[in-house]
Amino acid sequence: MNDTFQYRLTKSEKIEIAENLIEILQKDAEIKPQTSTFISNWILTTSDEKRKAFFDVWEIVLKNYLPSERPILFRSCQRLSKKNKIASFTARLECAKRFSCGKGTLIICDTNETLKFEEFSNSDNYTKSFYPLFRVLIKAKNSGGSGFSERILNDYIGENEYIMKIDMENMQGLKWK
Numbered sequence: 332m333n334d335t336f337q338y339r340l341t342k343s344e345k346i347e348i349a350e351n352l353i354e355i356l357q358k359d360a361e362i363k364p365q366t367s368t369f370i371s372n373w374i375l376t377t378s379d380e381k382r383k384a385f386f387d388v389w390e391i392v393l394k395n396y397l398p399s400e401r402p403i404l405f406r407s408c409q410r411l412s413k414k415n416k417i418a419s420f421t422a423r424l425e426c427a428k429r430f431s432c433g434k435g436t437l438i439i440c441d442t443n444e445t446l447k448f449e450e451f452s453n454s455d456n457y458t459k460s461f462y463p464l465f466r467v468l469i470k471a472k473n474s475g476g477s478g479f480s481e482r483i484l485n486d487y488i489g490e491n492e493y494i495m496k497i498d499m500e501n502m503q504g505l506k507w508k
């Protein structure tokens with residue numbers, strides 16, 4: 332018997348969730364139950380439990396969402412990953428430091444610099460976008476929960492989580508000391 336978390340979505344479910352994620356921030360749309368389930372599962376699974384369904388949804392979102400903010404983002408990892416891996420970043424250096432336990436690599440991305448020319452693109456197929464996931468959690472908390480557990484709303488908003496592809500050509504990697 333396999334005890335690993337199995338999360339599957341149909342193609343249409345992936346598209347619906349991705350569209351809802353985009354519309355939540357662009358059109359102030361309501362958070363649909365399947366979207367809150369998707370986000371909760373993303374947050375609560377470890378990196379080795381994340382399956383193709385998660386990455387397919389984020390791929391659609393990142394190709395079609397251009398953020399209005401431009402923060403400096405951080406990610407801690409034991410080793411640098413392959414290019415274009417979708418991963419969680421944070422806008423809080425202290426969170427990245429806590430996640431690293433002082434080991435591995437700190438990835439830093441100045442999104443203002445990285446996305447300088449992306450905003451002038453006429454395409455809905457962005458190459459360097461990111462998604463401010465914590466903004467959805469803030470919206471959910473302010474609107475009565477939107478299907479999220481208290482644990483998710485209370486424990487994960489402060490991490491200021493963003494979803495972005497790792498691209499070391501546009502990021503800096505530093506070793507923790």
